[in-house]
Amino acid sequence: MSFNFFKQFKLKSPSELVKVTREALLALDSKTVAEVRLLEKALEEVDKNLVAMKHMLMGEGDAEPNPEQVSQLTFEACKDDFLELLVQKLPSLGWDARKDSVNIWCTLLRQNIGGRQYGLEFIEKHAELLDFLVSCYETKEIALNCGNMLRECARYPSLAKYMLESASFELFFKYVELPNFDIASDAFSTFKELLTRHEVVVCQYLTTHYKQFFRLYDRLLGSSNYVTRRQSLKLLGEFLLERSNAPIMMQYISEVHNLRNMMTLIKDPSKNIQSSAFHVFKVFVANPNKTPAIVNILFKNREKLLRFIDNFHLDKEDEQFEEEKELLIKEIESLQPVE
Incomplete structure (x- = not known):
């Protein structure tokens, strides 16, 4: 029975598939108790249609997608408000349907049909959808789905x-x-x-x-x-x-506030944080065009910094790191206050 169902859906043309999926998505607006069954049927219809759409775009099993169908489906899906509906209805969909929606969104966005990227063009014209996807991080059920969609857009x-x-x-x-x-x-x-x-x-x-x-x-x-x-x-x-x-x-690296931040972070109890902070801190010291304020802060803390750098070691030997330490020590030792 399942085989016949998918066979039936494969016979739908791309335009028909987009049309019936759009109608099913719109039907998810049903809210009243009397319409619960209608809502369930709409969800079932969306699930089936999204599976069929995914297979048409991405292929199924060993079967490769039909390039002509992919082109037609891309054009139809990006022509009106289908992608907008797909995003807006994500909170109403089940786990599998949300996953299929992500695959469809990403696949449509990547399509290049005759030199045109219809998915990209659509989202550029409806960029507010990206704001909606960002706000979905506040909705636990769909946050990770929307994150995948956002990174594809990025x-x-x-x-x-x-x-x-x-x-x-x-x-x-x-x-x-x-x-x-x-x-x-x-x-x-x-x-x-x-x-x-x-x-x-x-x-x-x-x-x-x-x-x-x-x-x-x-x-x-x-x-x-x-x-x-x-x-x-x-x-x-x-x-x-x-x-x-x-x-x-x-x-x-010309701002004292940022230097103070790094000097605080290189004293963090975590070795990982110390190491990352040191990676930024060394740029303040190595800068040949340090501002007077930066020079004076480094000079004021010279003894503490020299002790810290001398005792600071990575968990594994690193020749470049040791060379950098030597250069920083020489640079700090040579500092003179600036009036």
């Missing part, structure tokens, strides 16, 4: 740029500290993807939103949550030391 510069510049981006600073570890970790993965995937887009964003971004980032570096502190500090080192972010790094 692969594209235009969508990553929108997400970074949107007001909803600030929500990540809250979501990475959610009490649910899986959701917080997923949110951090998306956060990291947005800050490291597209160098030019990230540099433009950080240049324009420097104060606002680092004000929020300071909270992560000072978080009482060890995982948040460790991950945020490691990520800071990654995107600051990107060559394309050199102007951002120079501004960051």
